[in-house]
């Protein structure tokens with residue numbers, strides 16, 4: 001197994017988030033039809049897929065390119081008696097193999113950065129029915145006066161990072177009407193994501209004591225965690241809820 005996946009194996013979530021935030025975003029979808037068809041892109045181990053299945057009526061396709069995550073989602077779906085409602089498929093967000101106008105809802109928690117916020121909005125639009133929804137969470141600046149350290153860090157890691165107002169402009173320009181947005185609370189970064197990652201790194205430091213390459217990768221994850229500890233007032237994960245017009 002490569003080290004990235006050894007660090008991330010069996011971490012409950014693969015990005016910031018929590019069930020309360022997923023539910024808050026679902027509650028903002030006012031007219032989702034009964035027996036709807038939804039797609040969860042970059043589902044990872046799938047905690048949000050399960051929450052979606054519990055709170056909307058219909059079928060959810062969940063896609064990811066890392067098979068162990070899909071297996072984990074299917075195990076959880078089985079335990080929760082939701083197997084009949086969730087179909088997990090290995091598929092890339094860059095080449096969705098679905099019909100156009102197929103989905104009442106496309107969901108993407110913490111993964112649209114992989115294709116890029118604007119490109120994701122534009123490319124995925126055709127798969128959504130008119131009047132259907134796109135819900136994504138995306139790292140965003142929360143203030144204007146960003147200190148140099150997080151600014152340099154995130155502009156290197158993710159040059160497309162923007163403030164909420166700029167992302168709303170992109171939503172409007174890309175053929176959607178913005179329904180709302182909210183910031184994921186700080187605890188959503190720690191409980192299921194950064195805390196378990198920190199524990200995992202502490203364990204792997206011992207195993208890879210003399211391996212420079214491995215320690216460099218772990219240093220980089222730890223730098224990201226330290227950055228959030230110091231600068232969480234300045235950036236966060238924001239849910240954006242939009243409707244295709």
Ligand SMILES: C[S@@+](CC[C@H](N)C(=O)[O-])C[C@H]1O[C@@H](n2cnc3c(N)ncnc32)[C@H](O)[C@@H]1O
Pocket residue numbers: 012013014015016017041042043044045046047048063064065066069091092093094108109110111114
């Ligand atoms: C930051 S994680 C978020 C996972 C999950 N939504 C969550 O919040 O726990 C990003 C996910 O995107 C997946 N991924 C990476 N490249 C992808 C691609 N080209 N197509 C689909 N999924 C991809 C990764 O395997 C990973 O599960």
